[in-house]
Amino acid sequence: MKTDFRFDNLLGTVYGSGNLAFTPDGTTLLSPVGNRVTVFDLVKDKSHTLPFTHRRPISHLALHPSGQLLLTIDQSGRAILSHLPRRLALYYFTFKSPVTALAFSPCGKYFAAATGRLIEIWHTPQTPASSADGGLAFAPFELHRRLSGHYDEITSVEWSGDSRFFLTASKDLHARVWSFDPVEGFVPTALAGHRQAVVGAWFSKDQESIWTISKDGALFQWEYSQRPDKEEEELQWRVFARHYFKQTPAYVSCAAFHPESNLLVTGFSTGIFMIHELPDFTELQTLSVSQTNVSQVIINSAGNWLALSSAKLSQLLVWDWQSESYILKQQSHHDSLNALAYTPDAQRIVTCADDGKIKLWDVRSGFCSVTFTEHSSGVTACEFAKRGNILFTASLDGSVRAWDLLRYRNFRTFTAPAKLGFSCLAVDPSGEVVAAGSHDTDTIHIWSVQTGQLLDQLAGHEGPISCLAFTPDGTSLISGSWDNTVRIWSIFARQQSSEPLTLQANVLSLAVRPDSKQIAVATLDGQLSFWSIAEGAQINVLDGRRDVSGGRKLGDRRTAANVADTKAFDTLAYSADGTCILAAGKSKYICLYECTSGVLLKKFTVSVNLALDGTQEFLSSRNLTDAGPVDILDDAGDASDLEDRIDRTLPGATRGDASVRRARPEIRVAGVQFAPSGRGFCAASTEGLLVYDLDVGQRFDPFELDVDVTPATTHAALASGDYLRALVMAFRLNEAPLLTTVYEAIPAPDIPLVVRGVPDIYLARLLRLVVKQTESSPHLEFCLRWLEALMTSWGRTIRQRKGEFAAEIRAVTRVVQSVERELRRLGEGNGYMVDYLLKQTSADATDGAENGSNDVNGLNEAMDEDGDDEGEWEGAD
Incomplete structure (x- = not known):
């Protein structure tokens, strides 16, 4: 089995904190999700997450006017300059203090970063392609100017269209006008008059006006003119007009201005956003997107799409205000994920969480397509039936529900005689029986899916049920409990029986091998044991405490290496061929083991985000005070705004309440599962749904290393009849049009020779290419x-x-069965049509036998006399 999995995408979360950014063409949106950046293509309906990560959540990002360079800065001031199209991190840099505002100049040569009360102008680093030597520079970030003048934190930076001036807004109730370089006769000007913190300041398109907006909803228009109280000719910025939104008690949380269309979009703390046309302050729209604060709002370059986000709800919206329709509407889970499940076709992933919601994510697009909200409490488990589009979920509200994913409805609800909160779930491979266990009782409940009736309650365990699983062949039900036993139930036999397997600690999770001959059991002491189902004997055992250990919480008194005895695996998953197993738990690592030898093949790091508990290996004593670590101290009482000083949290509450949670989230993996295709796996973690895929592009390819592989040489090889060489070069170039051209140009008699000569490293790719062509090409026989x-x-x-080759074989089987069905349907249709035509012909011949007998005889005589049948038939036609 291949083990070179790599990070592919992050689903399950669409927005964390920080500002948003549109690409220059206005069709792609960049959103910070924790310590990563997700790119949403609004035209193609696809999304992907950039592979590089920060050590803390991203607070600001800015995109170069060319759309090539992306600058991201986290909450500690660490910056990464990356190449957006190639998804590569180019440079790393650390500012001396956290950055509060960031913007590139329209010319693209500089960018402005606000660090507290200071504003710094930096030269934009060059890409390796544009640098003089064609390589990376040693010190690419070069400071141009550092300016001071504000008395409090700067909230926004905006450049003028000619890149000669820029505006800053601050919490000191002022906005200031700065020049990029010293200009003769120009003095930096302070725009004073607001009564609360200034949220934003912008130049008009002609740069003759300035608009500033404050937190209390006051909008000022500034004009550069002569003061009326001065006799001498003195020009300065003065207030020309004042406008008020009158949304008391709500306050302005964010705002954006589009100079080309004079549109002003304002977001408020109550979830309302308003669109006005300036300078007349004409209200165009007033809409409510949520009941909480609108965190960020931006406008694309065309001025027709608005992007709005809410950090509290993890919500991201793109609104077309002209057609009044949503371009994008996505929302993450409010609480931590509990379980996940792949659909049988491996195209979608289902996640369930403590917020009571069930979401269906598309693997290719990365978007959530369906959300079910019928459960009234946290959803703890989910599983698909092996056949059909039926999903089963278990919840703490005491119900197990069955969902039809074709009609998107809940068609069956299963309940127990007593009020229980179900914690685990198992579905029979036939899809006719569902079993559920609970932490509130030691019995297992079994229902019939067709009737919804409770069939049986299995008693035998002496502790709460922690995990359930049916064997893939459907002969047995495996259950694990906190009573240190695993039981194998023969529920479909005439005489129900259970065989207990005794372990040394509480059972946390189990998994059944795809061939139904072996089970893997994870226990509280960190052990991972393998048992034979037929013999009921232990085959192998390995100690995973050292492997799963790692990461130290802020309140831990011991180092990460010394707390290994408290670590254990909570979730297990076998690979498609049963040779490897994935194991994860309350740790930042996912471990991949080889089952037979027990060797640790690979460890995957879930997150390095320092905002989560359990990601640090060592704690710094500088952050330790007499009251405890600095990061866990509540400093909301020192905030300058009254709304931020009010403490609305419930004492001791960490989850499930409607107030703001005070506890730091802890890194953990609640579920892992291999894709049915065998080419990847996914993990439900604190940061979201992590998708890993096989890295097939890094394998060594020794074929024709001394030949320049280009499209021109590929076409030349194809024209000369060297089909094998052309096919391999097309695979190395990996361009879809070129692959199709080479594939279709190979003559049918040469196909066996070409296939026999293909190197084995290209076999999987050739299988996928043939399957793709069979599905889309009209050349079926070819x-x-x-x-x-x-x-x-x-x-x-x-x-x-x-x-x-498990994934490729499944694809070949699927396409062959599809062709067979289509041919059978076509043959049956042609048979019916032939029968119909024959019946119509015989009926017409019978009806017209008498009337047309003379014409037929005359035609036959003419054919016999002439002797030229073809000519007579043509003349007759």
Whole structure:
């Protein structure tokens, strides 16, 4: 089995904190999700997460006017300059203090960063392609100017269109006008008059006016003119007009201005946003998107799309204000994830969380397509039926529900005679029986899916039920409990029986191997044991405490290495071929083991975000005070705003309450599962749904290393008849149009020779290419010849390495069955049509036998006399 998995995408969360950014064309939105950045393509309906990470949540990001460079800064002032199209981190830099505002100049040569009360102008680092030597620079960040003048934290920075001036807004009730370089006769000007903190300040398109807005909803228009109380000719900025939003007691939380269309969008603390046209202050729209604070709002370059976000609800919206429709509407789970499940076709992932919601995420697009909210409490488990589009979920509200994912409805609800909160779930492979366990009782409840009736209550455990699983062959039900036993139930036999397997500690999780011959059990003491189902004997055991240990909480008195005895695995998952197993728990690591030898193959780090508990290996004594660590102290009482000083949290509450949670979130992995295709796996973690995929692009390819592989040489090889070489070069270039051209240009008689000569490292890619072409190409016989040649030449190799080619074999089986169904349907349709035409012909012949007998006889006589049948038929037609 391949183990070179790499991070592919982050689902389950769409917005964390910080500002948003549109690309220059206005069709792509960049959103910070914790310590990563997710890119939403609003035209193609796709999203992807950039692979690089910060050590803390991102607070500010800015995109270069060219759309190539992305500058992201986290809460501690650490900056990463990356190349957005290539998704590569170029430079790392650390500011001396946290950054409160960030903006590139329109010319792209500089960027302004506000650090507290100071404003710093930096030269934009050059990319390796544009630098003189074509490589990375040693010190790419070069400071141009540092300016001071504000008395409190700067909230925003905006440049003029010609990049000669810029505006800053601050909490000191002032906005200031600065020049990029010293200009003769220009003096930095302070725009005073607001009674609360200034949220934003912008230049008009002609730079003749300045707009400033404060937190209390006051909008001022400033004009550069002569003061009326001065006899001498003295020009300065003065207030030309005042406007008020009158949304008391709400306050302005964010605002954005579009100079080209004079649109002002304002977000308020009550979830309302307003659109006004300036300078007349004409109200265009007033809408409410939530009941909480609107964190950020921006406008794209065309001025027709607005992006709004809410940090408390983890919500992200893109609103087309002209057509009054949503372009994007996504929301994350409010609480931590509890479980996940792949759909049988591996195209979607279901997640459930403590907020009582069930979300269906599309793997390709990264968007949430469906949200179910029927559960009234936290959803603890979810599982798909092996056949059909049926999802089962268990919840702490005392119900197990069945969902139809074709009609998107809850068609069956299962309940117990007594009020219980179900914590685990298992579904029979036939999809006709569902079992659930609870932490409130030691019995297992079994229902019939067709009737919804309770069939049985299995008693035998002496402690709460922690995990359940049916064997894939459907013969047995496996249950684990806190009474240190695992039981194998034969519930479908005439005489129900259970075989107990005794362990040394409480059972936390179990998994059944796909061949139904082995189970893996994780216990509270950190042990991972493997048992034979047929013999009821232990096969192997390994100690995973050292592997799962790692990360130290802020309140821990011992180091991370010395708390290994408290670590254990909470979730397990077998690979498709049963040779490897994934294990994870309350740790920042996901461990991949080889089952037979017990060797740790690989460890995946879930997160390095220092805002989460359990991600640090060592704690700094500088952050320790007499009252405890600095990061866990409540400093809201020192805030300058009254709304921020009010403490609305419940004492001791950490989850499930409607107030703001005071506790720091802890890094953990609640569920892992391999994809049915075998080419990836996903993990439900504190940061969201992590998707990992096989990194097939890093394997060594020794084929024709001394030849320049280009599209031109590929076409030349194809024209000369060297089809194998052309195919391999097309695979190395990995361009879809070129691959299709080479594939279709190979003659049918040469297909077996080409297939036999293909290197084995390209076998999986060739299988996927043929499957894709069979699904979309009209040349059905040509594609089937390819499949026949592949199975004839490589069938034995594929069988021996079935775990490696499991996904490709499933795809081939699916496409062959699809072709068979289509041909059968086409044949049946043609048969019905032939029968119909024959019946119509016989009926017409019977009805017109008498009337047309003379014409037919005359035609036959003419054909016999002439002797030229073809000519007579043409003349007759």
